[in-house]
Amino acid sequence: MYSEKVMEYFMNPKNIGEIENPDGVGEVGNPRCGDIMRITIKVEDDRITDVKFKTFGCVAAIATSSMITEMAIGKTIEEALQLTNKAVAEALDGLPPAKMHCSNLAADALHAAIKDYQERVGASQ
Amino acid sequence: MKTIYLDHAATTPVHPRVLEKMLPYFRDQYGNPSSVYRLGREAKKAVEDAREKVAQLIGAEPREIVFTSGGTEADNIALQGVARANRDRGRHIITSAVEHHAVLHTAEALEKEGFSVTYLPVDKYGRISIADLEAAIGKDTILISIMYANNEVGTVQPIREIGRLAREHGIIFHTDAVQAVGYLPIDVNRDNIDLLTLSGHKLYGPKGIGALYLRRGTRIAPLMGGGAQERKWRPGTENVPGIVGLGEAAVLAGENMEERAAKLRRLRDMLIDGVLERIDHVRVNGHPEERLPGNAHFAFEFIEGESLLLNLDLEGIAASSGSACTSGSLEPSHVLLAMGMPHEIAHGSLRLTLGEDNTEEDIERVLEVLPPIVQKLRDMSPLYKKSL
Numbered sequence: 001m002y003s004e005k006v007m008e009y010f011m012n013p014k015n016i017g018e019i020e021n022p023d024g025v026g027e028v029g030n031p032r033c034g035d036i037m038r039i040t041i042k043v044e045d046d047r048i049t050d051v052k053f054k055t056f057g058c059v060a061a062i063a064t065s066s067m068i069t070e071m072a073i074g075k076t077i078e079e080a081l082q083l084t085n086k087a088v089a090e091a092l093d094g095l096p097p098a099k100m101h102c103s104n105l106a107a108d109a110l111h112a113a114i115k116d117y118q119e120r121v122g123a124s125q
Numbered sequence: 126m127k128t129i130y131l132d133h134a135a136t137t138p139v140h141p142r143v144l145e146k147m148l149p150y151f152r153d154q155y156g157n158p159s160s161v162y163r164l165g166r167e168a169k170k171a172v173e174d175a176r177e178k179v180a181q182l183i184g185a186e187p188r189e190i191v192f193t194s195g196g197t198e199a200d201n202i203a204l205q206g207v208a209r210a211n212r213d214r215g216r217h218i219i220t221s222a223v224e225h226h227a228v229l230h231t232a233e234a235l236e237k238e239g240f241s242v243t244y245l246p247v248d249k250y251g252r253i254s255i256a257d258l259e260a261a262i263g264k265d266t267i268l269i270s271i272m273y274a275n276n277e278v279g280t281v282q283p284i285r286e287i288g289r290l291a292r293e294h295g296i297i298f299h300t301d302a303v304q305a306v307g308y309l310p311i312d313v314n315r316d317n318i319d320l321l322t323l324s325g326h327k328l329y330g331p332k333g334i335g336a337l338y339l340r341r342g343t344r345i346a347p348l349m350g351g352g353a354q355e356r357k358w359r360p361g362t363e364n365v366p367g368i369v370g371l372g373e374a375a376v377l378a379g380e381n382m383e384e385r386a387a388k389l390r391r392l393r394d395m396l397i398d399g400v401l402e403r404i405d406h407v408r409v410n411g412h413p414e415e416r417l418p419g420n421a422h423f424a425f426e427f428i429e430g431e432s433l434l435l436n437l438d439l440e441g442i443a444a445s446s447g448s449a450c451t452s453g454s455l456e457p458s459h460v461l462l463a464m465g466m467p468h469e470i471a472h473g474s475l476r477l478t479l480g481e482d483n484t485e486e487d488i489e490r491v492l493e494v495l496p497p498i499v500q501k502l503r504d505m506s507p508l509y510k511k512s513l
Contacts, residue, residue: 010435016505027507031469034429034449034457038507054507056469058431058448062505 003093006063013062015069017052023120026112028105035061037109039068043117047076051110060095060103064088068106077114083107126441129487133327133419133480134276134304135445139370140329146373147331150366158363159354168365175372179336182375183302183321184312191337191358192368196303196324199337200227200270202358203299203320206345207268208235211297215265221245221253221282222463224272228301229459232270245271250412251280251464259290268297273305273321277447277460277476278411279420281309288317297343303327303335307378308386308418319343325367329481330374334367389418389479392488396421396477399492404499410461410474419479424461424470427509428502433475436498442491447474469508 002010022040029035035057042050051069055062067088072080085107089095095104130138139147150171156164158172173187180187193199208218220232222244232242243261245253253271262269269291274281284300291298299320302311307328313321321338325331339345339358351360397409406426425433430446437444447458449472456462457471477491503509 007435010432011439013505031467031472031508034469034472036507054505056427056506056508057429059435061429062432 001096002059002063003095005091005093006059006095009063009066009092010059013053013066015050015052015066015073016054018054019050019052022113024113024115024117026109026114026116028109028112029057029061031056034058035103035105037061037065037105039065039106039109039113041072041110041113041117043077046078048072048074048080051113053106053109058099058103060099061105063092064095064104064106065109067091068110072110077117080110080114083110129442129483129490131477131479131483131487131491132443132445134279134417134476134478136326136332137329137480138482139326139331140374140377142377143330143370143373147366147370150369154365156365158365159352168363171365171369172363175368175375178372178375179323180338182306182311182379183323183338184314185338186341188356189339189341191339191355192363192371193335193337193359194333194364195326195335196225196301196322197227197335198359199322199324199335200225200299200301201231202337202345202348203322204228204231204235204268204270205348207297207299207320207343208238208240210344210346211267215263215267216240217243217263217265218268218270219243219245219258219261219266220270221247221272223247223251223275223277223280223460224270225276225301225303228270228272241265247280247463249465250415251275251278251410251460252412252415253282253287255283255286255290258287262290262294262296266294266296268299270299270301273300273302273311274309274417275411275460276304277458278422278464279304279417279478280412281305281415281417284318285316291319292317304417307374307382308389310382313338313340320345325371325374328374328378331367331370334364334371336371385481386418388481392479392483392485393419393421395485396479396488396491399488400495403492403496407499408470410464410466417478421477421479423475423477424466425473425475425499426470427506428473428499430472430474432502433473433498436502437494440490440494440498442494445476445478447476448472 019040053065055065156168158169325334410422430448461471
């Protein structure tokens with residue numbers, strides 16, 4: 001039911017954890033649905049230099065979380081905002097239809113972290 | 126890698142003795158039991174022999190056994206058949222919130238036909254209360270359908286008391302005993318059961334065959350028209366190899382039942398104790414005593430069931446979960462929710478159901494690989510540290 005790539009990212013997820021003193025934090029999902037993603041980012045000169053995730057959820061939730069961290073690192077804020085849940089699913093060679101909605105929130109979590117970063121920057125200016 | 130199969134509540138392998146009995150009926154003894162010539166008569170005899178064996182397992186008379194395509198069909202015949210045949214007597218049905226979907230969805234469909242259904246709540250162990258049942262019974266009640274034992278958490282219902290109450294009030298009593306037959310001693314007369322569902326592939330028989338026990342004199346209407354097979358309760362040419370297989374499985378299930386159950390209980394307790402010893406923030410679900418011998422059901426906090434199952438699968442361990450992801454819906458198991466479990470904990474449930482082939486080594490292997498898997502997923506979980 002899952003692609004080989006999903007299973008690979010699920011078994012060997014990258015960038016697990018939380019960045020200390022992050023520049024932005026984003027959390028999406030809720031425990032009722034069984035999926036929560038928490039993403040922390042580090043930003044230097046408008047470029048994302050580090051991303052880490054913590055996820056409570058199914059195979060798809062963990063694989064997409066890991067994938068978004070890899071996709072976002074090195075991107076500018078503007079480029080990172082262009083990343084979509086759909087692009088994450090495609091990078092994993094697709095997700096089962098049932099998972100497209102409930103467990104495909106990684107880009108949303110990243111965008112929430114960027115929004116948090118932007119609010120922090122705005123507040124300090 | 127050796128597969129450690131711990132999902133016997135989902136299905137069991139066909140026992141070699143069952144397969145051996147079935148094989149001739151595919152090729153050599155292929156007759157239609159309705160035919161008058163020798164081949165047909167022999168097939169008919171095989172069907173009737175099997176009927177006797179199944180009847181014996183639950184203390185019934187052979188003529189009270191109707192072969193079906195499985196548990197789901199038997200549940201459908203029981204609920205729809207009784208409801209429609211007794212419509213003139215009343216329109217109220219009582220069942221429980223933790224039934225298998227074969228009963229629950231059928232009850233919901235009957236609501237659309239104008240029947241009213243009471244779904245009895247359960248306590249934290251998954252048991253209904255007799256007081257609740259008694260309070261729910263009305264003049265209009267025609268059927269009570271309560272499962273013998275739950276397929277998820279293994280909780281056994283107070284069947285004898287339910288049967289007694291149903292009899293006192295002249296209400297037809299059906300029980301889905303798919304998980305209990307072959308594991309608990311069942312006697313339809315002792316328990317005042319009027320209709321009972323059983324399934325072949327949960328007791329080392331083949332898939333695609335089950336039976337409905339139908340107490341003589343019970344008012345019920347068949348769901349299908351077609352032929353006179355199964356005394357018109359279930360028309361259609363008999364699944365002879367399947368029926369023969371179910372018959373042999375029933376014999377096997379009746380042999381040394383207590384001994385086999387004791388072995389399952391011992392392994393199950395070893396598993397539960399071992400998990401509790403090695404992992405914290407884990408709940409054992411279901412009733413501590415009134416439970417199926419082979420059922421161990423856990424909920425691991427902070428993690429999700431599908432992730433757990435796939436990790437176990439990579440270690441060769443086959444299990445199941447009540448998480449939303451594995452139920453095919455957005456909601457976790459209705460059984461766990463009915464027991465009052467919060468959603469996030471229900472998502473982290475794990476069901477391990479033991480069978481005859483399991484060994485102590487299997488349990489030791491589970492106890493070796495499960496703790497690091499749980500820890501790995503917890504280390505990834507944003508819920509974990511917050512809660513500690």
